[in-house]
Amino acid sequence: MSVRLPAPPSAHVTPAHMTLWDEVSRVSARHVEPRVARMEAASRKVERKLPQIFGGRRWFGVTIPTEYGGLGAGHVAKTVLIHRLAMASGAAAAILQAGLIPVGAMQLWGTTAQKARWLPQAADGTVLMTIAVTEPEAGGHIGGIETAAERDGDEWVITGEKTHIGNSCLAHLHLVVARTAAPGTRPSEGLTMFLVEHDRPGVSATQPRPRLGLHGFSAGHLTLDRVRVPAENTLGAVGEGLFVAQSSSILYGRPNLAALSLGLHEAVVTTTAEWLSSRPRYGGHLSDLGVVRDRLGQMQARLVQARTLAYHAVHRLDNGHSCDADLISAKYAGHELAAASGRDAMELHGARGLDVDYPLQRLWRDIQHTYPPAGTGEIQRLHLARTSLGTTPIEWSERLAAETSWTRDPVAV
Numbered sequence: 001m002s003v004r005l006p007a008p009p010s011a012h013v014t015p016a017h018m019t020l021w022d023e024v025s026r027v028s029a030r031h032v033e034p035r036v037a038r039m040e041a042a043s044r045k046v047e048r049k050l051p052q053i054f055g056g057r058r059w060f061g062v063t064i065p066t067e068y069g070g071l072g073a074g075h076v077a078k079t080v081l082i083h084r085l086a087m088a089s090g091a092a093a094a095i096l097q098a099g100l101i102p103v104g105a106m107q108l109w110g111t112t113a114q115k116a117r118w119l120p121q122a123a124d125g126t127v128l129m130t131i132a133v134t135e136p137e138a139g140g141h142i143g144g145i146e147t148a149a150e151r152d153g154d155e156w157v158i159t160g161e162k163t164h165i166g167n168s169c170l171a172h173l174h175l176v177v178a179r180t181a182a183p184g185t186r187p188s189e190g191l192t193m194f195l196v197e198h199d200r201p202g203v204s205a206t207q208p209r210p211r212l213g214l215h216g217f218s219a220g221h222l223t224l225d226r227v228r229v230p231a232e233n234t235l236g237a238v239g240e241g242l243f244v245a246q247s248s249s250i251l252y253g254r255p256n257l258a259a260l261s262l263g264l265h266e267a268v269v270t271t272t273a274e275w276l277s278s279r280p281r282y283g284g285h286l287s288d289l290g291v292v293r294d295r296l297g298q299m300q301a302r303l304v305q306a307r308t309l310a311y312h313a314v315h316r317l318d319n320g321h322s323c324d325a326d327l328i329s330a331k332y333a334g335h336e337l338a339a340a341s342g343r344d345a346m347e348l349h350g351a352r353g354l355d356v357d358y359p360l361q362r363l364w365r366d367i368q369h370t371y372p373p374a375g376t377g378e379i380q381r382l383h384l385a386r387t388s389l390g391t392t393p394i395e396w397s398e399r400l401a402a403e404t405s406w407t408r409d410p411v412a413v
Helices: 015-041 049-056 074-088 090-109 112-123 241-278 290-318 324-354 359-368 377-389 401-408
Strands: 129-132 148-152 155-166 173-179 191-197 203-206 219-230
Touching: 015 049, 015 074, 015 090, 049 090, 074 090, 074 241, 074 290, 090 112, 090 129, 090 155, 090 173, 090 241, 090 359, 129 155, 148 173, 155 173, 155 191, 173 219, 173 241, 191 219, 191 241, 241 290, 241 324, 241 359, 290 324, 324 359, 324 377
Parallel strands: 129 173
Antiparallel strands: 148 155, 155 219, 173 191, 203 219
């Protein structure tokens, strides 16, 4: 498999990004790829060593400013990290990308004291964070959240359940969205984000259930049973929880998932091209057949589209441009394109694609996990329709440009 960064538009990738790509390639070869078979064989076992390795290289701090101990490298660099990791293991990339979303929320909404306390620990991997929004009944419908927080003197008391929470069994700090107003209050006024340490009484994270793909990645259940947190543990103001969650999802979640699906897509095309080139048929190889080349050509075209969308969106974000629609499109189309190529690859491989000792079926399964997080395809299309109609209520990349201006030098890796 190629270890050089494929060529997206040249303005988006600098020599410093290439250096980072090569670093991830070395780490993948030494630490990630040797673990893949074991992770696949024990689907409920949580991979605990890789987060430590990533933390030691400050990859969880890729977007954290240097004054807080991070790399201060921006969103293109973040995309490079996730993209290259996903080529080796979707689960490894999921561990990283899921940890970066709450880091982004802390950067965007944390107080000076909160940033000083948590960002240095996040940067070096000492503290791994989650963002806990999804619930068993409401799913991703944030307006239907039932987890509630009641004020009691100088504390908040939180009760509820969250599910499908990335890194749930590894995290030291959970960013929990809870209802702080009476039922019926608009989500834009009735939700608050709380910082909940994992060892507070009443907090429990259960082992994730067996899942289709991303084996080794913890996406489990979080229970909060009258958990008390101090009043200063709100992230953003009381009533701003919807905004904290939405902005983090759009500015971090969507581009992260675009990068994850891109890396899997890259691996699918590479694996398929190598298979077709080595499989004898009719005195030549499968890759010599026109009908096969037609399918492979379609896969390559999709890959180029996904790559361009992913890097173009984060390049605009790094440079302070209004780009919510670009970020949403990269996530939405990135999955759709990868899923289509995955289907073609499975058909081109025939029965070989179904073998558990062959990577293609793992890649196909992992691609399915890039669809629901940060909003399904239907949700993305609704957002994009609002852009077309000029009815988007908040353009987060524009509103928070001042908070993200430190990322505008994408070569600072």
